[in-house]
Amino acid sequence: MLAQQLLNGLVVSGVYALFSLGFTLVFGIQRILNLAHGAVFMTGAMVAYYTVDGGGPLWLAFILAIIVSGCLSVLVEITCFRRLRKTGDEEFGGVVSSIGAGLVITTIAQQISSTQILRFPFETFPVVIFRFWDLRVSMLQLFMAGAALVMVLILGYLFYKTAFGRRVRAVTDNERAATLMGINPNRIYMQTYFLAGALAGAAGVLVGLAFNSISFVMGEPYMMFGFAIIILGGLGSIPGALLASVIFGMVQTLTIAYLPSGLTDTIIFAALFLILLVRPHGLLGQEDAGNLGGRR
Amino acid sequence: MSNFIAGYLPLFDLYCLHVGLALSQFIVLRAGVFSLATAAFAGIGAYTAGILAVDLGAHPVLGVLCGTLMGMLVAMVLSIPLARLRGVYQAIATVAFIQICLSLNIYSESITGGAMGLNNIPKTVGTGTLFVFAALATYMIWAIEKGRLGRAFNTIRQDEAVAASLGISIRKHQMLAFAISGALAGLFGSLEAYHSYAIDPRQFGFHLLITVLSYVIFGGRNSVIGPLAGAAFLIILPELARPLAENRMVIYGIMLILVINFMPKGVADTAIDAIKARRLTAKRGDSA
Numbered sequence: 001m002l003a004q005q006l007l008n009g010l011v012v013s014g015v016y017a018l019f020s021l022g023f024t025l026v027f028g029i030q031r032i033l034n035l036a037h038g039a040v041f042m043t044g045a046m047v048a049y050y051t052v053d054g055g056g057p058l059w060l061a062f063i064l065a066i067i068v069s070g071c072l073s074v075l076v077e078i079t080c081f082r083r084l085r086k087t088g089d090e091e092f093g094g095v096v097s098s099i100g101a102g103l104v105i106t107t108i109a110q111q112i113s114s115t116q117i118l119r120f121p122f123e124t125f126p127v128v129i130f131r132f133w134d135l136r137v138s139m140l141q142l143f144m145a146g147a148a149l150v151m152v153l154i155l156g157y158l159f160y161k162t163a164f165g166r167r168v169r170a171v172t173d174n175e176r177a178a179t180l181m182g183i184n185p186n187r188i189y190m191q192t193y194f195l196a197g198a199l200a201g202a203a204g205v206l207v208g209l210a211f212n213s214i215s216f217v218m219g220e221p222y223m224m225f226g227f228a229i230i231i232l233g234g235l236g237s238i239p240g241a242l243l244a245s246v247i248f249g250m251v252q253t254l255t256i257a258y259l260p261s262g263l264t265d266t267i268i269f270a271a272l273f274l275i276l277l278v279r280p281h282g283l284l285g286q287e288d289a290g291n292l293g294g295r296r
Numbered sequence: 297m298s299n300f301i302a303g304y305l306p307l308f309d310l311y312c313l314h315v316g317l318a319l320s321q322f323i324v325l326r327a328g329v330f331s332l333a334t335a336a337f338a339g340i341g342a343y344t345a346g347i348l349a350v351d352l353g354a355h356p357v358l359g360v361l362c363g364t365l366m367g368m369l370v371a372m373v374l375s376i377p378l379a380r381l382r383g384v385y386q387a388i389a390t391v392a393f394i395q396i397c398l399s400l401n402i403y404s405e406s407i408t409g410g411a412m413g414l415n416n417i418p419k420t421v422g423t424g425t426l427f428v429f430a431a432l433a434t435y436m437i438w439a440i441e442k443g444r445l446g447r448a449f450n451t452i453r454q455d456e457a458v459a460a461s462l463g464i465s466i467r468k469h470q471m472l473a474f475a476i477s478g479a480l481a482g483l484f485g486s487l488e489a490y491h492s493y494a495i496d497p498r499q500f501g502f503h504l505l506i507t508v509l510s511y512v513i514f515g516g517r518n519s520v521i522g523p524l525a526g527a528a529f530l531i532i533l534p535e536l537a538r539p540l541a542e543n544r545m546v547i548y549g550i551m552l553i554l555v556i557n558f559m560p561k562g563v564a565d566t567a568i569d570a571i572k573a574r575r576l577t578a579k580r581g582d583s584a
Contacts (some may be wrong), residue, residue, distance in 0.1 A: 033384050083557045091383050092330065093556045096513050099506055100552030107545040220502065224395055227388050235384075265399035269392045276389045277377045 073197020367482015
């Protein structure tokens with residue numbers, strides 16, 4: 001039983017990792033908390049649904065979802081944040097204008113889906129269940145875990161092994177210095193937002209498949225969990241977000257399995273609150289984050 | 297004519313309630329605290345007052361008083377840990393606080409009525425009371441603004457190091473801002489409970505946070521007129537644009553983006569600045 005729960009937790013962790021990597025990527029590079037990220041995630045699921053609904057195959061739906069949510073994320077960057085960065089008010093202003101973007105996207109999605117909960121047709125994804133030892137694993141779970149792993153590996157490769165990754169890290173460290181080295185920061189930002197949106201969209205499709213329920217509000221709980229994850233891992237830290245996703249997925253699965261069901265959220269957010277107070281820079285974040293406790 | 301007024305009375309009630317909440321959000325932002333906890337304090341106030349009235353049959357005055365005090369108390373306690381955080385971190389912590397309140401509220405069904413909410417609250421608060429309280433709250437914030445406290449808040453918001461060097465205790469003042477914010481939110485939360493027969497937990501969640509925050513951002517964060525104008529505009533606009541009612545949230549969202557990008561001070565504050573600038577140039581013209 002415990003092993004089964006841990007396995008389920010690991011699969012859930014993969015989805016959380018996809019969602020929160022984009023979230024933390026954007027914060028790391030721009031110090032902006034992108035509250036429209038949940039809406040982008042939901043868009044991914046919606047696009048996949050309507051592709052399948054229109055008769056397209058699932059692989060096409062997956063690719064379309066990734067591309068559309070990536071582009072949407074870039075659009076959010078251009079419309080909401082580009083101007084704010086110039087005025088230097090992006091910390092406060094970014095929160096507000098991304099709340100605005102999230103409202104616009106979810107309301108449009110609400111109208112398109114006429115406030116319905118959408119479901120993929122039966123057997124969109126083949127229901128196959130493997131058993132080994134005492135554990136049950138469905139094909140879908142394997143696919144989710146596999147997809148998450150592949151995407152995280154691709155991101156890691158892009159980030160730490162390519163010229164693109166070096167440019168991104170340069171801009172993160174110091175935008176001005178990077179500009180002097182001939183890097184166009186706006187282009188890097190657009191590419192980063194595309195990656196972040198694409199990952200969120202992929203997570204949206206996986207969640208949509210796993211729970212077979214897609215609605216315009218599905219992004220909101222993931223936003224909240226995303227907060228908890230990127231804070232726990234340290235805002236802006238990629239390895240931190242990965243580690244925190246695994247911890248978070250496990251803890252959530254276990255609390256749902258073994259504790260009174262209504263208390264799961266309370267425990268998670270109380271933990272988030274405490275982590276913020278004790279270690280605001282998270283498990284693997286940098287020291288400079290947010291905490292001014294000793295300076296007064 | 298009386299029909300016309302009666303038709304718009306509920307809108308005016310809503311305006312009075314939301315002005316109170318907007319002022320509660322305004323005062324913390326004024327003091328340089330990025331707290332979004334107003335929705336949670338309002339919920340605490342509303343539930344305190346509602347439970348007192350339904351379970352104990354308490355007098356509304358006692359209920360409102362307890363709701364206000366409870367909001368203030370919780371806000372003061374919350375301000376102690378939050379003093380360690382700044383900026384986005386404070387915002388996230390307060391959002392987490394809202395979520396904790398929400399899920400605890402749903403979980404403790406025997407006391408709060410859970411997800412079904414609290415029903416059968418006697419309606420004892422009318423338009424007159426709401427208006428009086430909204431006016432009082434506005435006056436109080438205006439008075440704070442004009443006095444020493446307002447100047448202290450300004451200094452803290454603009455530069456904490458300077459404030460500390462001038463002998464302004466940041467911790468104390470931010471706790472004070474929290475206390476005022478919590479008391480106002482608790483007050484108007486409990487008024488809402490006595491005004492609307494029933495309350496439910498979702499009413500005091502993320503949605504209220506966004507609504508109240510947009511009033512302040514839209515109107516302006518520097519003078520009392522900001523939240524008043526913001527709430528008026530954002531409440532009346534959807535009524536004027538009835539055909540667009542379905543797209544109301546789209547309009548809200550687009551306006552948030554436009555205002556924060558092109559008028560970061562808010563509509564009212566930008567207008568005030570423009571008037572001041574014009575007066576200044578006019579005066580110069582006279583003396584020359």
